[in-house]
Amino acid sequence: MVIQTLLADDEPLARRKLREFLQADADVKIVGEAGSGAEVMDLIRKTNPQVMFLDVKMPGQDGFAVLEEIAAEKSMPMPSVIITTAYDQYALKAFDARAVDYLLKPFTMERLRAAVQRVKDQLSTAPAKPEKGPETREQEYLNRLVFKSKGRILFLPATEIRWIGAEENYVRISNGTESHLLRDTISSMEQRLDPKMFLRVHRSAIVNLNHVKEIRTDTKGDFVVQLLNGHIVPMSRSYHARIRHLLGRWMMRPKAS
Template sequence: MEAIKAIIIDDESLARDLVRSYLGACQDIEILGEYSDGFQGLKAINELEPDLVFLDVQMPKLTGFEMLELLDKPCNIVFTTAYNEYAIRAFEHNAIDYLLKPFSNERFQDAVRKVKDRISNSVTSEDQIEKIKNHNDSSDELLTRVVVKSRNKIDVIAIDKIKYFEAQDDYVMIYTNEGRYLKQKTMKYFESHLSPKEFCRIHRTYLVKIDQIAQLQPYEKDHWIVILKTGESLNVSRNGFKQLKLQLEI
């Protein structure tokens, strides 16, 4: 079996030090990185795609559970926490183990053995996963829906229900009449997977559904805003205004 690639996510430096120390005895586990808050950890998991994550529960910005709800795909998790009341919830997220601080090296190595068993018994090949991923990300296919994981549920949002998208760092906020949903994708991804007849990039921050537009209004010198049918207003950049005029044929 190839080396297991792991990351450590914990806001306490001493806790990260302890996990790193215990992993020193595991020659077949490689540490890719260490992170002190949930947002950094989430970004690292989605970018580095580790085989294993040692994860705290209570952290700044995002808790461990909030992180799991925002992952692009599931991964092998060992929780390391001082709180025993989250154990049931952890195993509902299919955690491999739940280490209650302070834990011994013996208890830690027991968790590592469980990780190795889980990984070695996996029946899904990496080639199959990559094939599915490539198929789903094909720019030749337009999206008909967006799937968002949040708060222990999965929301399936039909494209025709979406009013607009708003870029937020490495995420995109999706707005509908029913609510808003945070998805870890880039605005470029959505722009290339949605019909230009239905959506327009009016600003680097906004991608709006054209049939949701009620008005275009001037705003200061050489600036415009879009008024949606719901009354919401969105800024329009100069390039966005040019593109919008083309798509609206005005």
């Protein structure tokens, strides 16, 4: 598998370093280099790259403006994107834009190899993509959350989320061993997560169905969701009918005695 790759960075030295690193990988073919947003768009139209290493700050259009322009052109396939930048504050925006990885300059050869391997894994397992349109893009859901916590940028796969709870203007996200408080709303999280995996059970709670053990009533007669790790999440009666309808489509019927 030869990966058609575009380098986009306004610094020639940065492009040269990246080029030298990538030329050591026989699976990577560099099809073009760009130093501005306009050049990026021109090269994408000409070369149709599978992967793009994209700097955030470039003259004319910045990296995110380039991604917005690509998305706006329905006939233009979106390449897999690896953001390269000297600034860590764009990480959340990068992954909202569905970047495959985020390389913080200066990065090492080992870090670059890991990013390239992530792209290879994605390309080797990806199904054939239908022509891009609004109706297909709307069905894309977050497969990971990226956020800052205690001076670190954390990557949390959606599959590892156990539950999400609302706390005023924040949401608390738990992976079973620790939780993180993020500035977001429970409704926004519900819309961005795959409804086949995540279910809202209360106005202030979402659970990952892959980590649910049972739904039952507690000693007060209220419905609760018990997770595999024993954690209890309240279920609102206002959501019960909707949940029962959804679960009814999946539930296996016991054999009649």
